[in-house]
Amino acid sequence: MLVSGKARRGTVLGVAVGVMAGVVLVLAAACSASPDTSPDAGTAGVEGEPAPGAVDDPDGPEGPDGSDGAATGAGAGDAADGGADAGSSDGATAGDPAGGRLTGLAAEPRPSHEPAPVPPWPGTAYPDDDGHPDEGWIEALHSETVVFGCGDGNFCPDEPIAMAHLAELLYNLRFRSPDGHERPTIDHALADIAAVCRQEPSCFDRRVTAGQLALILVRAFDLPPTAAAADRFDDIDGHPAQQAIETVAAAGILTGCDETSFCPDRLVTRSQAAAALMRALGLPPTAPRPVPWQLELVVGELEGGGTTDLRAPAGDDRLFVTLKGGTIRIVAGGVMSDTPFLDITDQVRNDHSERGLLSLAFHPSYDDNGRFFVFFTDLDGDGRIVEYRADPADRDRADPTSARPVIAIPRGRYLPNHQGGNLQFGPDGMLYIAVGEAGWYNDWPRNGQNPHTLEGTLLRIDVDAPGDGTAPYGIPPDNPFADGVGGRPEVWAYGLRNPWRFSFDGGNIYIGDVGHEHREEVSVAPAAAGGLNYGWSLFEGTSCFRGTGCDAAGLVHPAVEYGRDDGVGVIGGYVYRGDAIPQMRGHYFYADFTGGWVRTFRWSGGEVTEHYDWSRAVERPESARFSWSFGVDGHGELYLLTRWAIWRIAPASSS
Numbered sequence: 001m002l003v004s005g006k007a008r009r010g011t012v013l014g015v016a017v018g019v020m021a022g023v024v025l026v027l028a029a030a031c032s033a034s035p036d037t038s039p040d041a042g043t044a045g046v047e048g049e050p051a052p053g054a055v056d057d058p059d060g061p062e063g064p065d066g067s068d069g070a071a072t073g074a075g076a077g078d079a080a081d082g083g084a085d086a087g088s089s090d091g092a093t094a095g096d097p098a099g100g101r102l103t104g105l106a107a108e109p110r111p112s113h114e115p116a117p118v119p120p121w122p123g124t125a126y127p128d129d130d131g132h133p134d135e136g137w138i139e140a141l142h143s144e145t146v147v148f149g150c151g152d153g154n155f156c157p158d159e160p161i162a163m164a165h166l167a168e169l170l171y172n173l174r175f176r177s178p179d180g181h182e183r184p185t186i187d188h189a190l191a192d193i194a195a196v197c198r199q200e201p202s203c204f205d206r207r208v209t210a211g212q213l214a215l216i217l218v219r220a221f222d223l224p225p226t227a228a229a230a231d232r233f234d235d236i237d238g239h240p241a242q243q244a245i246e247t248v249a250a251a252g253i254l255t256g257c258d259e260t261s262f263c264p265d266r267l268v269t270r271s272q273a274a275a276a277l278m279r280a281l282g283l284p285p286t287a288p289r290p291v292p293w294q295l296e297l298v299v300g301e302l303e304g305g306g307t308t309d310l311r312a313p314a315g316d317d318r319l320f321v322t323l324k325g326g327t328i329r330i331v332a333g334g335v336m337s338d339t340p341f342l343d344i345t346d347q348v349r350n351d352h353s354e355r356g357l358l359s360l361a362f363h364p365s366y367d368d369n370g371r372f373f374v375f376f377t378d379l380d381g382d383g384r385i386v387e388y389r390a391d392p393a394d395r396d397r398a399d400p401t402s403a404r405p406v407i408a409i410p411r412g413r414y415l416p417n418h419q420g421g422n423l424q425f426g427p428d429g430m431l432y433i434a435v436g437e438a439g440w441y442n443d444w445p446r447n448g449q450n451p452h453t454l455e456g457t458l459l460r461i462d463v464d465a466p467g468d469g470t471a472p473y474g475i476p477p478d479n480p481f482a483d484g485v486g487g488r489p490e491v492w493a494y495g496l497r498n499p500w501r502f503s504f505d506g507g508n509i510y511i512g513d514v515g516h517e518h519r520e521e522v523s524v525a526p527a528a529a530g531g532l533n534y535g536w537s538l539f540e541g542t543s544c545f546r547g548t549g550c551d552a553a554g555l556v557h558p559a560v561e562y563g564r565d566d567g568v569g570v571i572g573g574y575v576y577r578g579d580a581i582p583q584m585r586g587h588y589f590y591a592d593f594t595g596g597w598v599r600t601f602r603w604s605g606g607e608v609t610e611h612y613d614w615s616r617a618v619e620r621p622e623s624a625r626f627s628w629s630f631g632v633d634g635h636g637e638l639y640l641l642t643r644w645a646i647w648r649i650a651p652a653s654s655s
Helices: 009-013 021-032 135-142 163-171 182-197 202-206 211-222 240-250 270-280
Strands: 294-298 305-312 318-322 327-332 357-362 371-377 383-391 395-410 420-425 430-436 457-461 491-494 502-506 509-513 519-526 560-563 586-590 598-605 605-615 627-632 637-644 645-651
Touching: 135 270, 163 182, 163 270, 182 202, 182 211, 182 519, 211 240, 211 270, 240 270, 294 357, 305 645, 318 357, 327 357, 357 560, 383 420, 383 430, 395 457, 420 502, 430 502, 502 627, 519 586, 586 627, 586 637
Parallel strands: 305 357, 305 627, 357 420
Antiparallel strands: 294 645, 305 318, 318 327, 357 371, 371 383, 383 395, 420 430, 430 457, 457 491, 502 509, 509 519, 519 560, 586 598, 598 605, 627 637, 637 645
16 A cells, blocks of 8 residues: 555544545445456566675675675674774874773664655656656645655556545645645545445555545535536446536546546546646646756776776866776776876785775876875785876876875784775865774774874875975974874874765865764865864764763764665765756765765755755666765766776756
8 A cells, every 4th residue: 555654544534524425325335345356556666676785796896894795784884894903902003092902892883863864856756657647746746745655665656546545645635725724625525435444444445446536526625516417428327426527527637538438437546646636736737857967887897906086187188097906097088098097006905905096186286297196005004195297298197206105004914994095185285185093893992083193084284395304295384283282293183984085165075984883974064174073983973982971062963974774885975066967066976885876965054955865866777886986077077986887977868
């Protein structure tokens, strides 16, 4: 039975009784009749998709949390965490208040609530009514009342409607009158249905015929009867609903099954009922809001360990794609170059973990100086940020001899997870570096809350300054710990777990931080605010992580969070600022490693607005299921990177 979100069967039965003889006689006859002998009513729901993580690759994709693609559900993201030797003192960092003690090892996440579900794009309420003749009426009904469809997000427009669901829809429409007051006539019709179905409970599950619908509509909307039978239909003479049929036909609410027949005993489909109810209310059909974007394949069947990042210098038509194995390849005109732009595979440790070549960032003055930066894990497992320069004689090639080490993040062989690994130049021209907290289970060394370590932080350095002789970069004087008191001079923010992807837009920074066992989160904060604490491992999202009564004062709360039923690893993205899809300008795109969805929201007035899940509206091939990263080209257009393919977020053909 199709379920409404506002009324349940018990609510309908509770309506005050007022009996209309004609309705009672017809419904009583229907309820005492033999089971429906209707044409094929269709099936509710759609064929189920494979469970997240069901992939053909025997190794399975590694996620931003070190999770194997086949490991999903609560705790799957930290399945690899146990690989780190939690009892080793190697995790203690100089200046760590924990002093290497096994503190917090028994901490258990305690989610206090479930995040609210993300609504679908409002252009279409149901994926299975797209292109249906009654789609506009179905959408109008959805906008007037709460209707969840027949299951799996569908409406099943061609399935016969049950009496109970028709009653529920009427109940939800009681206040849809021109003056906003309740329509007592709808209550009367509901009472008629209740009176009959009390005597025969199976009546609620019976399918509604066209004649029954005519009688109910006349009662519910107090339609004046026609002066005399119009004799427009040749199959209703003597039918108990003859007068009601003539009335609804004269009002343009029901038109019959052909020019001369009404087919009073034919079952009414859900879409036909939606159309009739909206016509009875005097409301027009709703034109579905066009879906503005789609996924368009750029390059597929990639090799090289999987895609991890895609960038381009401002104004450049080329795409620079980092592959986890250690190469950067150029895509031009939809074709990937045979020769890498940069090949450091002999320096990169790319094993079954989060290690590899993870990100690149072009210097803001790249066109003049050819400088760019990469983040990778070296053969010892340590994080490395290294500067390179393009070959002045061939800008399609980097000069491998120009390598200049910038900063090292000691990790070692036992800590393969939570690399972070993203690089971005901020609007201030500084280089920002996202670093994970090393992957210790429950963050027992408390790296997340320790700004004296590089772990679990966002670093900010000046790569144009000469440094003080101890490092090949400068410390911006407005860094919160620039003097080394209270934290490392490079640290800009802390309290992060695995900030796999972050980005800037205008005056804000957006950080997708991968959760532990219960929460994934996206945080938005002022880009110019240093010293912010994002809460890990005191909190996982908004859930208190260590004990009860956690004090959230002074912490950055997530803008968006979701539970492990929705995925196992958030993939932070970008705010769209391109020109190809003007309807999406200002919307932040993000995804999940295994969730199979892409979502967007706008950040306005310090809060999330227009938060949409595009799973129903945008077709996503199975080969695009596992999201690894987002990319942005030199013109502000966005890309979704899956393990072996690059997809452009392109204008929809119908928009």
